[in-house]
Amino acid sequence: MKFMDISEVSKHTGIAASAIRHYEEKGLITSVGRRGLKRLFGPDVLDQLALITLGKTGGFSLEEIKAMFGPDGRPALSRPGLHQRADELDRQIHTLEALRDMIRHVADCPASSHTECPKFQQLIRISGRRNRGERVLWPPKPAGSISGRRRSSPS
Amino acid sequence: MKFMDISEVSKHTGIAASAIRHYEEKGLITSVGRRGLKRLFGPDVLDQLALITLGKTGGFSLEEIKAMFGPDGRPALSRPGLHQRADELDRQIHTLEALRDMIRHVADCPASSHTECPKFQQLIRISGRRNRGERVLWPPKPAGSISGRRRSSPS
DNA sequence: CTACAAATTCAAGTCGACTTGAGGTCAATA
DNA sequence: TATTGACCTCAAGTCGACTTGAATTTGTAG
Numbered sequence: 001m002k003f004m005d006i007s008e009v010s011k012h013t014g015i016a017a018s019a020i021r022h023y024e025e026k027g028l029i030t031s032v033g034r035r036g037l038k039r040l041f042g043p044d045v046l047d048q049l050a051l052i053t054l055g056k057t058g059g060f061s062l063e064e065i066k067a068m069f070g071p072d073g074r075p076a077l078s079r080p081g082l083h084q085r086a087d088e089l090d091r092q093i094h095t096l097e098a099l100r101d102m103i104r105h106v107a108d109c110p111a112s113s114h115t116e117c118p119k120f121q122q123l124i125r126i127s128g129r130r131n132r133g134e135r136v137l138w139p140p141k142p143a144g145s146i147s148g149r150r151r152s153s154p155s
Numbered sequence: 156m157k158f159m160d161i162s163e164v165s166k167h168t169g170i171a172a173s174a175i176r177h178y179e180e181k182g183l184i185t186s187v188g189r190r191g192l193k194r195l196f197g198p199d200v201l202d203q204l205a206l207i208t209l210g211k212t213g214g215f216s217l218e219e220i221k222a223m224f225g226p227d228g229r230p231a232l233s234r235p236g237l238h239q240r241a242d243e244l245d246r247q248i249h250t251l252e253a254l255r256d257m258i259r260h261v262a263d264c265p266a267s268s269h270t271e272c273p274k275f276q277q278l279i280r281i282s283g284r285r286n287r288g289e290r291v292l293w294p295p296k297p298a299g300s301i302s303g304r305r306r307s308s309p310s
Numbered sequence: 311c312t313a314c315a316a317a318t319t320c321a322a323g324t325c326g327a328c329t330t331g332a333g334g335t336c337a338a339t340a
Numbered sequence: 341t342a343t344t345g346a347c348c349t350c351a352a353g354t355c356g357a358c359t360t361g362a363a364t365t366t367g368t369a370g
Contacts, residue, residue, distance in 0.1 A: 004314090005317080006316095006317070007316075007317085016358080016360065017317085018359055018360085018361080019357080019358060019359085021318090021319095022357070022358060022359090026357095035366090035367075036318090036365075036367060037317060037318045037319090037364095037367095038316080038317050038318075038319085038363060038366075038367085039317085039318090047276075047279055050259070050279050051279070054250065054253065054254045054257065056357095057250045057251070057254065058250075058251055058254040058255075059214070059246070059358090062356080063349045063356095063357070067256060068261065068352075069261060075261055079262045079263070082258050082261060082262035083258075083259065083262055084257070085258050086255050086258045086259045086262070089251055089254060089255040089258070090255060090345060092212070092251060093248055093251050093252060093255070095209065095212045095213075096212065096213055096244055096247060096251070097248060098249050099209045099210065099212065099213040099244060100210065100213075100241050100244040101246060102206070102209065102249070103223060103237050103238075103240050103244070104237070104238065104241045105243070106223065106224060106230055106237060107230075107234045107237035107238055108177045108234070121202075123200055124205050124206070134321095137264075148255065160345075160347080161346090162347085169366070171328080171329080173328065173329055173330085173346085174327080174328060174329085176348090176349095177327070177328060177329090181327095182329085187354085190336095190337075191335075191336045191337060191339085191347085191348090192334095192335055192337095192346095192347060192348045192349090193346075193347050193348075194347085194348090211327095216327090217325070217326080217327075218326095298320060
């Protein structure tokens with residue numbers, strides 16, 4: 001039971017088979033061989049895929065993820081390059097915290113217009129600090145809105 | 156100097172004029188009127204745009220941002236709905252922290268393959284906790300890589 | 311040995327958020 | 341008054357990450 005075919009990998013990770021093939025094509029993962037036509041994957045691929053998912057959540061492109069954790073587990077990026085990525089993430093995290101506070105504030109603030117609320121103004125300033133020229137993320141929206149429990153088969 | 160035309164807004168926010176028009180079309184912002192053909196914007200639009208940028212950084216679609224902070228500053232979303240968004244962000248933030256730690260680890264860990272490193276394993280477990288069926292973000296990549304100082308003109 | 315479910319390849323399609331280009335309009339300057 | 345240049349609209353194009361569909365190839369169950 002050491003090797004899995006693509007459907008098993010899909011089941012374990014929740015990632016669509018077509019996406020897994022896509023990742024292989026792009027060089028983010030590798031299959032250990034074939035049985036007939038069918039790809040066989042070693043257990044390591046599960047970790048690789050977890051990393052990919054993680055990286056995507058971080059807003060990195062497949063290309064960048066590949067550079068950071070290559071399919072062999074060895075990064076194609078220099079140490080400073082990686083730390084730079086980490087620093088970006090730190091900034092990203094701070095922005096998200098600001099956004100979270102903002103949303104909570106909007107939910108609870110009774111002021112009719114937020115432009116009148118000093119706290120809101122303060123939050124905007126914070127977020128504005130180093131948000132110019134920043135990495136921006138957006139999801140393709142898996143067709144079912146945000147909170148819907150879905151993996152695979154978007155669009 | 157109370158009203159700005161689109162190029163001024165663009166200059167202040169770093170957002171491309173075409174994007175600003177796009178946001179108006181989608182109902183995320185409103186212009187206060189026209190001078191001839193040209194749109195005129197009030198000062199509030201700067202905050203609105205800051206919010207939009209923030210929301211995008213949080214991985215929300217324009218549609219979702221509109222629901223959270225409508226163009227009039229009043230959310231079209233219920234209080235629980237907003238708190239749900241905030242909770243999502245909290246999860247998102249934790250995932251990003253895990254990713255950041257992972258990257259720092261990859262940068263510094265001497266182990267040839269990460270699958271052999273116990274710390275790596277531990278980090279993977281953490282990230283795997285509630286990452287299945289999660290919101291996933293990805294940027295369209297503004298054509299100049301990640302760290303390039305750019306706003307506007309992606310694709 | 312035949313059927314069949316499951317995997318394969320390859321090309322083409324989809325989605326959101328813009329951008330780009332062509333052709334037109336107008337307020338302000340020379 | 342005639343330019344000019346910034347802005348306008350509308351249609352079409354782009355980008356990344358997949359998905360979908362059609363045609364094909366298996367290993368395996370009956």
